[in-house]
Amino acid sequence: MLTLETLAEYGANVKDGLSRCMEKEEMYLKLVGMAIEDTTFGELEKAMKNGDTEAAFMSAHKLKGMLANLSLDPILRPVSELTEYLRGGSAEDHSDLLEEICMQHERLEKLSSQS
């Protein structure tokens, strides 16, 4: 179950995230939950594997804005980095960044599923 404490332990900047939610804890946690379940992570992974740079950029960009607003900093860092590479149309291998993103995503999923 997501709590402010577990998210802080994860590395999220809970203070900033909460302030954007008008200090409404319930709303913040709900939005973080929505972010973890967002299908865009799967779409990014698929586009990266298919070498579809444009689709990958759209997904990464979308995730970047969403994660930034929720201040989920540990996953935001690799997503931001990947977004900038993809914006420039970079065809280099960014599998390390994708791995990092997947790993951070899994960490969040675990937090969410813990009872």
Added chain:
Amino acid sequence: MKNAFIRADKSSRTVLVVDDEPINRELLGSILDKEYNVLFVENGKEALRLINEHSTEISLLFLDIVMPGMNGLDVLKELKSDESTERIPVIVLTADVTTELQSIELGAADFIKKPYDVPEVILARARRIIEMSEDTHIIQSAERDSMTGLYTKDFFYEYSRLLERNHREKNMDAVVIKIEHFHLINELFGVVYAKKILRHVGETIKGILRDIKGVGCRAEDNEFLIYCPHQNNYNAMANIIINGLPELFDMPNAYLGMGVCTVQYNDISIEKRFERAKKACESSRLIYATRVTFYDEILYENDKFSEQLIHDMREALENHDFKVYYQPKYDISGDTPVLTSAEGLVRWEHPKYGMINPGDFVPILESNGLIQLLDHYTWKEVGKQIRKWKDKYNINVPISINVSRMDIYDPRIKEKLCNILKTNDLTTEDIFLEVTESVYAEDASKMIRLIEELRELGFKIEMDDFGSGYSSLNMLNEVEIDTLKLDMQFVRNMLTNKKSLRLVQLIIDIAKVLKVPVVAEGVENEEQCRILKEMGCKIVQGYYFSKAVSPEEFDRLIEETIAL
């Protein structure tokens, strides 16, 4: 969806959030929801559809830039290229510096970075942008004429001054364009068509302004002003405007007039320059073939003369430079004409210009309202003079005084007239009031009411210049008068023009029906006098008997009458 526009429990303003990311939409929505009705859409196409349907209701748009399908920059381009949506301010949601610059260049009012600022900052920015946009909208509504899109007059003068400041090296011209006798277009083709003509002229002028880098406005119903760098060919400009308006020239008298005041007369304010251009435009009425008239030396001298007279007016009243002359009226019903009364006429003994006739200064004083002061002065002088004659000769010689067009708007007119009677111990049998028929055409109900009130006080009303206006007979049906004064043009022409002769007879017959006397003005010879007498006119005035004379000369006429 529609209900979102009519929620009245919070703010009456609606903002639209366009973002493909639901979490961002919800975050921003929860911030904005404190102060606004918030609508959400998730793509550019849907945003444009909604905005086009509700363009007047949306106060602010939050627009994400990177979206699948139609992106935010394309939405921005569409909005800013359409007149109906161009006014909606847009705050762009972005995290990218290049996009920020691009969006500002495309017309975005502001941008908000992701991650978002604290909610207070977002709300403050929204408030500021909405306020600025609404202020701009109000200013734009006030500065533009809704029919033509040209400036309104006040803003036009401000923009003209700005234009002049920014182009000091250029000679600027003031141009007045007027559709003369526009009322004919209104009457013959209807208001809708008349508006179409005005819009067309407005559109053409807008096109011209773009080419000549000037500014323009619609100053009156049918009058346009242009302030622009000097042009060499104003006839060409007039022709451009006229093209496409052939109907104007199917009508006698309706035409496009243009008056230009060029740089040589630019030693005065912009407003004054337009007054001069307008005078030039009005003077073109005399020369139909000449469409474009320039303000020139002759008009300049006339203006100087008018301004001098207006300037000197008050001092002249104090110095008693205005002299009342008396135009004797004679009763010709008997064998010998007998002096019965007179009309008080004012002359100006000007220290510089000498004796000036009323025809030369009354129109000038009428145009700026000073005529009221002069009339009041004249009435007082007449009152004093009647008292003198009564005391000196113990006789009754009623004097008619003129009540000008402007006097009917004087709320104290009755009080002023009664005071003159009281001060000089006179009655309404001593002072008659001459009202010109043309006043009826200008403000019939006002004139009728005033005449009724003056008659209730006992004053006798003489209708001056009868037959010269448009509405003589109708007026007689609506208001009671005590004397008809036959317009002098009829008398002057009646020996050479049979129509004038028949009209004189007709007016005298009308007076008989109404049981009021007729006074014939402008009687210059024995023949005219004889015919008028045969027709039944009993009272005449004119050079044949006497011109208007000074009080001293009138003394002599009274003495002659007494001697009879």
